[in-house]
Amino acid sequence: MPDPVVLAFEGRDYRRSELDAEIASFAAVLAQRGVRPGQRVALMSSNRPEFVVALYAVWRLGASVVLISTAWKRAEVAHALALTEPAHAIGDQATLAELMPMVSLDEERAAAPAPAAVTPDADAESVLVFSSGTTGLPKAVRHTYGSFAAAISAWRTALQLTASDRMQIVTPPSHILGLLNIATVLESGGWLRLHRRFDIDTMLRHIETDRITVEMAVAPIALAIASHPALEAFDLSSLRYIMWCATPVTVSVAETVTRRTGVGWTTAYGASELPVLTCNELSGGPLDTVGRAADGVRLRVVSLEAGEPLPTGEPGEIQAQSNSMMAGYLPAEDTATVVVDGWYRTGDVGFLDDDGHLRITDRAKEMIKVRGFQVAPAEVEAVLHGHPDVSDCAVFGVPHEADGEAVVAAVAVHREVPAAELVALVGESLASYKRPAEIVFVPEIPRLPSGKVLRRVLKERHGCTSDH
Structure with missing residues (x-):
């Protein structure tokens, strides 16, 4: 045998x-x-x-x-x-x-x-992971043996994993993405390399020497690949694709990697509460979507005000149902605010297009309201990422007496850039109310291991170091 x-x-x-x-x-x-x-x-x-x-x-x-x-x-x-x-x-x-x-x-x-x-039993509790905790103390997300098995099955189907696939894990195993990757590869009969910590040179070298077929990249990893000065020196030809996870794709970063290596990207969307929501075509679906509903997942988009289902093309809160949905939170009373009538409320804003692709525009709680207009941080961030000297950025709102909120951009740069130049760049692409009122230059953007920006931390630091 x-x-x-x-x-x-x-x-x-x-x-x-x-x-x-x-x-x-x-x-x-x-x-x-x-x-x-x-x-x-x-x-x-x-x-x-x-x-x-x-x-x-x-x-x-x-x-x-x-x-x-x-x-x-x-x-x-x-x-x-x-x-x-x-x-x-x-x-x-x-x-x-x-x-x-x-x-x-x-x-x-x-x-x-x-x-x-x-x-x-399928409904017996199997694992508790903690939500990202971008606001307040983290909640424990409870999965049953049945729900986690359904998540593994959906991820295996989405990635088209077989016993011939090879993956390395550089993300923390306590996070849902690292955990799900470990369990899915082992259940698929594939091959897995673990790393104590993330190191970009080690990761790239092992793609080459281990002939890795599927690579996962959260935003900080994608940025590290794109900016690696010797990227072309590594043989990455064994990769079927790189999967961008945890945050919406920064298209300019993904395109830079593809231009320098020839390796294409695909996208997936999940949460601790429902690990696999959507996945794009592995042959290279549109990078501005997170794909279609994963196996066994039902999606809908509802009005942010009334909670009524919306037609195709109209943005609202993304909600989902699946056998892979969590059994609930601890504290238990928090569950009722997120699971309503059997639907998991993602807190993300987006819309479904005519082909069933889901497009995420932002987090509901992170939308900035300027003079009554809604500004999506991700939209402004995408423009700033297009500047050659911007290494990373994050946009958030702060109270403003006249406008309700003002847009602030925290920016990490490779070399010095005038703040006015970045403001003008946004103004060339987006409506005037989306232009940052302030640019804050920072050494790095605080992120969770998943790649999600800790906007709460940036707001707390706001005013410490800034360039108007």
Whole structure:
């Protein structure tokens, strides 16, 4: 019977039989520690094979995993534990060990007989991930064994993954994208390389040496690829495509990569609450859309004011239904504000075109109202990204006595650029009310690991360093 290598990390390869044996062995350790079906187990681990082993060991026992980011500080981890109340903890982080008894992923473990694998009900809880938390404290998103299996199936179909595909994971495994990629590749029988952290040269080198077929890129990774001075020196011909995830595509960045490498892009759209909403054609669909509804997903666009379904072409809030939708939030009372009549409210604004492609124009909560007109930050950002000296940018609104709100652009540059030049650039392409009232030059744009801009942080910093 074939026993392929399915996982690689630094200098070690794991065959399927080796990985399965390690999962069974660790499940035995957890069972001895008292882990039982239905319990929650906190997992705070860097991106390494032991993360995968721990994840599947918990699932083998029919328990659920609470995934905690290694980037979090003590107060954030304490909040996550208080919210989810796990009975056990696993990891490689001192922060978690200080807060509750933790099984270390680095300790030597004596061999023990593997417990029989539990087959949980589809509606039993399997994993809790945390929402992005761009405002306030993060919420825990609860997925069942059934909903997460549906998400894996939809992602596998969308990516057309087979056992011959090869992927590397450079994004945090505690985030829904990293988690979903790991689980989907392994379920597809494909090959996976994990990296402790993102490094652009390491990532590009492994595309070449490992013959990676599918590469994931959130916005910071896409920017790093596009601006790499020696990009043409890497052989990226094994790639079927690069997938842009987590944020709308910055077309100028994607086109730069394609021009320099010949590799095309495709786009996908998902959320922690419903991991796979849409995916574009892998042959290269239009980059200004996030594609059509994924397998098993129903989409609709509703009025921002009345909540009534809108016809094709009219922008409103994007809503979705799917078997892969979360079971709810913790705190539970927050669920009712996001799931209404069985529809998940994404909070994103967009519209469906005549071909069923979904176009996202912005976040409902991030729309800036200037003199009654709505300004989409992404629209202004797209223009600013077109300036050759702009390395990254983010647009947000601040209170304005006369206009209601004013548009502010935080901009990171390769070399000095006059603020007036950037304001004029926006004015050439967009309506006058969309022009930034202020340009704030910053060393870098604060982003979550998913690539989402932390506009709240920019607003808090506003006024500290600026150029009018």
